[in-house]
Amino acid sequence: MKYTIVIQWSDEDECFVVSLPEWGEFCHTHGDTYEEAFKNAQEVLEMLIKSSLADGQTLPEPKTLEKSLK
Structure with missing residues (x-):
């Protein structure tokens, strides 16, 4: 899986x-x-992913980090 996962600490939710x-x-x-x-x-x-595929839905396009050319 190449999907974005953002993990952040929440003081409010602890x-x-x-x-x-x-x-x-x-x-x-x-x-x-x-x-x-x-x-x-x-x-x-x-x-x-399993649910989307079972329902015949298209999976979202994974976001990728663009590399700059030098």
């Missing part, structure tokens, strides 16, 4: 909050530790 930007602004999960947040993000991504 946990790590994960955003999955290719899947929409409301697609989030969380974890008490960074490792748990990452594991939960992987599980959510797997479910999103």
Whole structure:
């Protein structure tokens, strides 16, 4: 999977909050530790991909980091 996973600490929630930007602004999960947040993000991504494919939907295009040419 080459989708973006953004993990940030939330003082308000007192946990790590994960955003999955290719899947929409409301697609989030969380974890008490960074490792748990990452594991939960992987599980959510797997479910999103399986669900989308089962429904015949097109998967979102993964965002990639552009390399500058010198």
